[in-house]
Amino acid sequence: MFIKYKLLWGGVFHKKLRLFLSVIGIIIGVASLLLMNSFGESAKIKTLKEIETFGPEVMIVVAGSVRVHGGRAIQTEITTTLKPADAEALRKIKGIKYLSPVFNGEGIVRYLGNNLTTIINGVNEEYLLLRKFPILEGRNFLKDEILGYKKVAILGYKVKRELFGNKDPIGKIILINKLPFRVIGVLSPIGIDASNADQDDQILIPWSVAISAVYNVDYIRSIYLSVENLEEMHLIEKQINGILLKRHKVSEKNKDFEIVKAEDILQVKTQTTKLFSTLVKSISILCLLVGALGVTAIMTLSVNERKKEIGIRKALGAEDRNILFQFLAESVFITLFGGAIGILIGVAGSLIFLPLFNYPLVFPWIPIFTSALLTIFSGIIAGIYPAYKATRIESIILLKQDF
Amino acid sequence: MVKKLVVLKNITKSYKTGKMSYQVLKGINLEVEEGDFLAIMGASGSGKSTLLNIIGLLDKPDSGTYILDGQEVSKLNKRELAYLRNRKIGFVFQAFYLVPWATAVENVLLPLLYRGNINKEDEKKAVELLKRLGLEKRINAKPNELSGGEQQRVAIARALITNPKLLLADEPTGNLDSKSSQEVMSIFKELNENGITIIMVTHDPEIADFAKKVKIIKDGTFIKE
Numbered sequence: 001m002f003i004k005y006k007l008l009w010g011g012v013f014h015k016k017l018r019l020f021l022s023v024i025g026i027i028i029g030v031a032s033l034l035l036m037n038s039f040g041e042s043a044k045i046k047t048l049k050e051i052e053t054f055g056p057e058v059m060i061v062v063a064g065s066v067r068v069h070g071g072r073a074i075q076t077e078i079t080t081t082l083k084p085a086d087a088e089a090l091r092k093i094k095g096i097k098y099l100s101p102v103f104n105g106e107g108i109v110r111y112l113g114n115n116l117t118t119i120i121n122g123v124n125e126e127y128l129l130l131r132k133f134p135i136l137e138g139r140n141f142l143k144d145e146i147l148g149y150k151k152v153a154i155l156g157y158k159v160k161r162e163l164f165g166n167k168d169p170i171g172k173i174i175l176i177n178k179l180p181f182r183v184i185g186v187l188s189p190i191g192i193d194a195s196n197a198d199q200d201d202q203i204l205i206p207w208s209v210a211i212s213a214v215y216n217v218d219y220i221r222s223i224y225l226s227v228e229n230l231e232e233m234h235l236i237e238k239q240i241n242g243i244l245l246k247r248h249k250v251s252e253k254n255k256d257f258e259i260v261k262a263e264d265i266l267q268v269k270t271q272t273t274k275l276f277s278t279l280v281k282s283i284s285i286l287c288l289l290v291g292a293l294g295v296t297a298i299m300t301l302s303v304n305e306r307k308k309e310i311g312i313r314k315a316l317g318a319e320d321r322n323i324l325f326q327f328l329a330e331s332v333f334i335t336l337f338g339g340a341i342g343i344l345i346g347v348a349g350s351l352i353f354l355p356l357f358n359y360p361l362v363f364p365w366i367p368i369f370t371s372a373l374l375t376i377f378s379g380i381i382a383g384i385y386p387a388y389k390a391t392r393i394e395s396i397i398l399l400k401q402d403f
Numbered sequence: 404m405v406k407k408l409v410v411l412k413n414i415t416k417s418y419k420t421g422k423m424s425y426q427v428l429k430g431i432n433l434e435v436e437e438g439d440f441l442a443i444m445g446a447s448g449s450g451k452s453t454l455l456n457i458i459g460l461l462d463k464p465d466s467g468t469y470i471l472d473g474q475e476v477s478k479l480n481k482r483e484l485a486y487l488r489n490r491k492i493g494f495v496f497q498a499f500y501l502v503p504w505a506t507a508v509e510n511v512l513l514p515l516l517y518r519g520n521i522n523k524e525d526e527k528k529a530v531e532l533l534k535r536l537g538l539e540k541r542i543n544a545k546p547n548e549l550s551g552g553e554q555q556r557v558a559i560a561r562a563l564i565t566n567p568k569l570l571l572a573d574e575p576t577g578n579l580d581s582k583s584s585q586e587v588m589s590i591f592k593e594l595n596e597n598g599i600t601i602i603m604v605t606h607d608p609e610i611a612d613f614a615k616k617v618k619i620i621k622d623g624t625f626i627k628e
Contacts, residue, residue, distance in 0.1 A: 003509055004521045007502075014504040312500040315461060316561070317489025317517035319482050395461040398496055399452040399573050 011306065012330050022298035023338025025291025026378070030342025030371050031349065033284035037367030038350040040277040042359040047269050049360065054193055055132065057097075057230055060260045061090075061223040061240060080219040081248055081256045084211070087223045089247060093239050095232045098130035099225040103210045103217070109203065110175040111163040118159050119202040120176060122210025123224075128154075128187075130226045133199070138170045138185030146206045151213070154185040158200040177214055181205060192358065233261070285374070292335065292378035299331050299386035307393050315395040327390045331383025332376060339375030343368055407470075408569060408600050409435035409458060414467035416453055427453045428464070429623035435602060437568070440595040442614035443604045450623045451604045452573065458602060459492055459571045460484045472568060489517050493562030493570045497577035499554040501546040501561075507533060508542045511560045518565075525564075532560040536590060552583025559590060563599075570594065572603040576610055588613045 012019065064079035087101040100123045107120035121127075125141040136157065145152050153174065160169055169183045190199035211217050227236050237259055244257055303310070310323060347364065354361050414431040417424050427450045435441055445451040456462035457469065460476060469477040472491055476484070501510045511529040515521050533542050536556040546554055555575060562570055572591070576584035592613055595601050603614060611617050619626045 003512055003526065004516060007505060007509055007513055007516050007521075010504050010509075011502075308498075308500055309502055312494075312496075312502070313513070313517075314485065315459070315488060315494050316514040317485050317565075319485045319517070322517060396456050398461075398494075398498075398500060399456055 008326055009330060009333060011302075011309070012333050015302075018298060019334060019337070022295055023291070023334055023341070025294040026288065026335050026338030026375065027291075027342040027345065029284055029288030029291045030339045030375055031345040032287060033281065033374070034343055034346025034364060034367045034371045035349045035353070036277060036280040036284055037370065038346070038354065038362065038364035039359065040273065040281075041364060041367065042350075042354050042362050043273050043277075044270070045360050045362060047266060047273070054262045054265070055130075055226060056262050057226045057233070058130065058262060059225055059227070059233070059237060059240070061086075061225070061244065062258045062260055063219070063221055064256060064258070079256050080217070082220055082223070083218065084207070084220055086244060086247055087220065089243055090223060090225065090240055093236055093243070095228050095236055097226045097228045098126040099223065100124045100127040100130055101207045101220045102127070102222045102224055103207050103215065103220045104222075105210070105215050107176050107203065107214065109159065109163065111172065114163050116159070116162055118156070119197070120210060120214065121202050121204050122207035122214070122220075123204055124207055127204065127224060130224055131199075133190055134188040136186045136188040137168070138183070140185065141204075141206060146208055149208050149212065150206060151179060151181045151209055152184045152206065153181040154187060154204040155183060156187050156198075156200045156202040156204075157189040158198070159203055160186045176203065176205070179213055237261070288374060288378050291338065292382040295331055295334055295338075295379070295382040296385055299327065299334070299383060300389060302330075303327060303386045303390045303393075306390075307397060310390050310393045311395045311398045314393075315398060320391040323391045323393075324387045327387035328380065328383040331386065332379035335375050335379030335382060336372075339372060339379075342375075343371055346371070405436045405438065406473075407434050408437045408439070408472055409433065409602070410468075410470040411458070412468045414454075414457060414464045414469065416450075416457065416462070416465050418453075427623055428457075431467070431620075431624065433618070433625070435600060437600055438595070438598060440591070440601045440613070440615040441603070442611035442617045443602065443620055444606060444608070444611050444617060445604075445620035446606065449620045451620050454620065455571060455573055455602070455604050459494060460488050485517075489514060489565060491568050493565060493567035495555070495558050495562050495570065495572040495575045497574035499546070499551075499558045499578070501554055501557055503546050506543045506545055507538060507549065507557045507560075510546070510557055511564050513561060514565050529560065529564055532563055533557070536560055537586075550583070551579050552586055555579060555583070555587050556590070559587070559594075563594070568600060570599050570601045572601065574605055574607075575603065576605070576607065584610065 061082070063082035084101050087099060090096065091099055103122040105120050106117060109116050109118055124146045125143055128135065128140050138154070141152065141154070153176065155163070155169060163169065163174065169186060172183050173180045174183060187200070192198050205214070207220065211220065227233055240259060245252065245255060248256055250256055313323065347368065350364055351361070411431050411433040414428055415426065416428040417426040431454060443451050443454065453462070457464050464477055467477065468475060471487065476487065479487070502513065508526065508529050511532060512521050512525060515525050530542055533539065536559060538553060538556055541549060541553055549557065576587055579587060588610060591601055605611055
């Protein structure tokens with residue numbers, strides 16, 4: 001049995017270096033295709049996970065006009081018209097579970113000679129519940145601390161590590177923009193959320209302190225809120241819109257705020273990834289096709305070199321279809337060989353690069369399957385011409401052409 | 404009465420080169436009986452290779468009839484010709500034409516690939532044939548590890564594995580030294596004595612002497628003896 005297959009396909013391995021060179025295009029094509037596919041799969045899962053951390057029941061009222069761009073909500077200009085009183089006014093809406101005014105800015109933080117710059121988020125005691133951020137050590141804000149302008153702070157996990165290392169930070173005094181704050185809690189590691197902000201690299205303080213003592217403004221940047229019942233989402237959005245239009249005395253056309261939902265971010269994000277992955281996939285398929293063309297060239301050369309072998313096979317009883325099948329199979333085999341190497345590289349690449357770029361690790365079963373299928377397909381395409389040429393060779397070339 | 408294995412009547416064949424048409428075979432008549440050992444001699448350009456191509460079913464005549472083993476074959480299609488080549492004819496060429504990446508025994512088994520499967524018994528038979536031809540130590544050697552004489556003996560074993568009725572040889576000693584030539588020819592003689600019909604093309608009179616009959620071809624026809 002073995003000899004049969006060796007006699008059919010042994011010729012493939014005759015020239016090993018050439019075999020390798022001819023499949024480089026295939027290797028690159030398949031590897032990149034696989035890599036991009038698994039990145040795409042992973043990105044999908046990542047987005048879904050991020051949206052989950054964001055929460056489908058969460059809405060943000062953002063000051064200014066906002067464009068959701070590449071999954072980020074970008075504030076185009078600083079608007080000062082969103083006031084703490086607006087947040088209070090929204091509390092009257094039925095069906096809101098948690099609500100927190102938010103003022104965020106950069107701040108320089110010091111503790112015993114350790115300096116760092118981080119995001120300062122002014123929030124209230126409901127913010128952590130709303131965002132479902134778990135507390136690792138210490139406690140949440142108290143309502144009185146918010147109302148009473150108390151300088152207390154909850155540290156993001158990274159900030160705590162950098163300022164305190166392994167020491168206990170609770171009760172210690174840190175300086176935020178030169179003002180002393182007492183640390184009352186540390187957040188558990190959260191990671192990057194749907195708005196692409198690293199939630200471990202921040203400090204939470206009462207919003208009242210943030211706008212008065214730290215940044216000295218009379219406005220807030222956004223209002224975070226969550227609803228009791230997901231079905232009321234749109235109804236509540238409408239009500240918020242109505243109240244704020246009225247309070248700000250603006251019309252729908254030139255309104256100075258925007259309401260962003262997890263849904264919106266998800267939509268834009270999937271659209272962007274879709275566009276990106278379609279682009280990369282087309283390039284990879286193009287690369288695979290170029291690789292297939294390489295195999296065609298090499299196989300045509302090989303057929304020319306092996307005219308005598310083809311002639312003798314025919315003299316010994318091979319029919320055209322035997323020769324056709326043999327060389328078609330060789331092309332498929334060569335491409336599959338390249339495809340296998342490409343898949344190995346692609347899988348290894350996925351396993352290395354996915355964690356490196358903070359993507360969830362998924363073993364790319366489906367990409368492997370589609371890559372293999374595409375490889376076989378391009379092998380057949382690559383083999384048609386040389387195999388056809390091989391069948392055109394006749395045994396009379398074996399006898400000297402001296403008539 | 405002895406059966407006629409090859410009967411050619413009025414075979415003609417011409418080749419076109421550009422606009423010129425050149426008639427290579429001009430009405431060949433030939434009868435070869437079972438058990439014959441015929442040598443066809445002729446100078447370069449006499450048409451002997453073209454004739455061998457036609458007898459070996461590698462090429463078709465323009466006109467005339469060819470009866471091989473009782474069957475009219477000049478009108479058969481490519482598939483039927485391939486089938487008959489595999490079943491009835493063994494070929495030995497001047498340049499051996501072994502598959503370079505396959506071992507001796509694998510080369511011997513090549514014709515059976517086109518009959519379907521190759522089983523253990525076929526492998527045994529191939530090894531047996533190689534032993535009979537004095538190659539018991541070269542069974543797994545590649546062609547480039549073999550001398551010319553050894554390669555030609557592998558090629559003979561390949562021709563014999565299908566038990567052909569007719570063995571066609573084209574200058575079988577053309578690439579060999581005189582010692583190897585003698586060896587190969589004595590193998591041919593022995594095969595012929597065991598009943599295989601042989602048609603051999605050569606330009607070497609010494610080699611032609613091994614045959615029972617000699618015919619000389621010149622300008623596309625046989626010269627009358």
